[in-house]
Amino acid sequence: MSGISLQDISKRYSGSVLAVDDIDLEIESGEFVTLVGPSGCGKTTTLRTIAGFEKPTAGTVHIGGKDVTDAPPYERNTGMVFQDFALFPHLTVHENVAYGMEADGGYTDEEIDARVAEMLELVELPGTGDRKPDQLSGGQQQRIALARALAPKPDALLLDEPLASLDKKLREQMQVELRRIQQEVGITTVFVTHNQEEALTMSDRLAVMNEGKFEQVGPPGDVYNEPETRFVADFIGTANIFDGDVTQTEDGYVSVDCGDVEVESTATRETAVGDDVSVVARPERFNFQSSTDDDRDENVFTGEVTFRRHLGSSVEYRIETAEGREVVVVRPSGLDEHEPGEQVTVSVDADNCRVVST
Ligand SMILES: Nc1ncnc2c1ncn2[C@@H]1O[C@H](COP(=O)(O)OP(=O)(O)O)[C@@H](O)[C@H]1O
Ligand SMILES: [Mg+2]
Structure with missing residues (x-):
């Protein structure tokens, strides 16, 4: 197996925006690395640059220690799976999975049959070789697409939103399944x-x-x-974000004036008085306060529960303060539950807050 190294990669499409802007990434052999971000941020371009379908405007790509920047896709030995799986509809499952090996050449029919059987076993669809893709469900087709990508023993597996067209339940099953297969094969994967x-x-x-x-x-x-x-705090998970400017830094703590509130946080980055920063607090780091334990004065918010939803093991609350700020709080299910419409006070320790760049 092989690692992948991207050095100073930029990609500008002709007459267009800079799709990828000077990125570096070292992916270890056998590692599963995900490129995640909003639509249009450059994920597909990066993946296609690794596969060799795009030539970077600047920078180098190494796979298995070899510089493949100028190598065509078929010399890179990567396997790809796309969102629309694109199985060949007129070929059987066996023929689809065998396709890469047939194209590479140099295998006997017995070797191909054995490898196809092994791959169908791996994706838990043994005995489906004679079927056509339209005789399989969406999830099964995606497994076959994975088997097809893995059959020629690629050095790396490149997956572009392969689960996006599956419904939520199936997508969650396939997440587990895909991870199991990746770990079983031990293949370097960019998802x-x-x-x-x-x-x-x-x-x-x-x-x-x-x-x-x-x-x-x-x-x-x-x-x-x-x-x-x-951006990261907001995009990954749910975050309470307090934007403001630093009014005080002392003993590893920072005070930030956000207009409606003054927030205290551990100083997780160097700041000076007057700097624009954001303070982040994850919803599950908040506690409800009862009227008896209130000598606390930092990061206290009082407001009305405007929304509550059960997430199974936890409960999410949205609380609107008198100043119109919404605070999201997640607490374990069955503990100190509160009703929509109720006035509540919540707080979060400065130690559970982080200062991030705006
Ligand atoms: N072939 C292309 N020609 C011109 N611009 C492109 C091309 N492919 C992608 N882009 C642009 O490059 C940016 C990144 O696109 P892409 O890598 O597809 O992002 P993502 O996969 O994160 O949605 C977008 O602004 C997109 O419009
Ligand atoms: Mg994309």
Whole structure:
């Protein structure tokens, strides 16, 4: 298996915007890395640059230590799966899965038959070789597309929103299934999605993209709990974001004037008085306050519960303060539940807040 290295990659389409703007990424052999970001941020362009379907305007691509920047796609030995799986409709499942090996040449019929059977076993669709794609469900077709990509033993698997056209339940099943297969094969994988939940649940690391740049690259837990920018905090998971300017820095804490409130946060980045910053607090870091335990004075918000929804193991509340600010709070289900319309007070420790760049 092989790692992938992107160095100083930029891509400008002719007469168009800079789709990818000077990105670097080192992907280890066997690693599952997700490129995640809103539509148009440059994910597909980056993936196609790795595959060789786009030539970067600047920078180099290495696969398995070899410089493939100028190599055509068929010399890169990558397997790709797209959103619209694009199985060949007139070919059987067996013929679809065998396609890459047939195209490469150099395999006997026995080798191809054995490999196809092995791949159908891997994606848990043994015995479907004689069927045509239209005799399979959407989820099954996507598994066959994966089997087809893996059959020629590629060095890397490149997946562009492969689950986007599946309904939610099937998509969640396929997330688990795809991850299982990837780990079983141990193949280096680059996965593209605009779905932050999918990126968090599947990846060893995610690269959060915005306007052609990587805003942050790291394991899911780090990106969620320690966002470095306002964009990342907002795009990955739900965040309460307080924009304001620094009024005080002291002993590792920062005070930020947000107009309606003054927020205290641990100083997770260097700031000076007067700087524009954002303070981020995840919803599950808040607590409800009862009237008896109120000697706390930092980051306290009083308002009305305007919305409540049960998420299964937790409950989400939206609370609107008198100043018109909405605070989102998530608490474990069955604990201190509150009703819509109720006046409540919530607070979050400064230690559970982060200062991020705006
Ligand atoms: N072939 C192309 N020619 C010109 N512009 C393109 C082409 N493909 C993509 N773009 C532009 O490049 C930017 C990034 O696109 P893309 O990589 O497809 O983003 P994503 O996959 O994140 O949605 C967008 O502004 C898009 O319009
Ligand atoms: Mg895309």
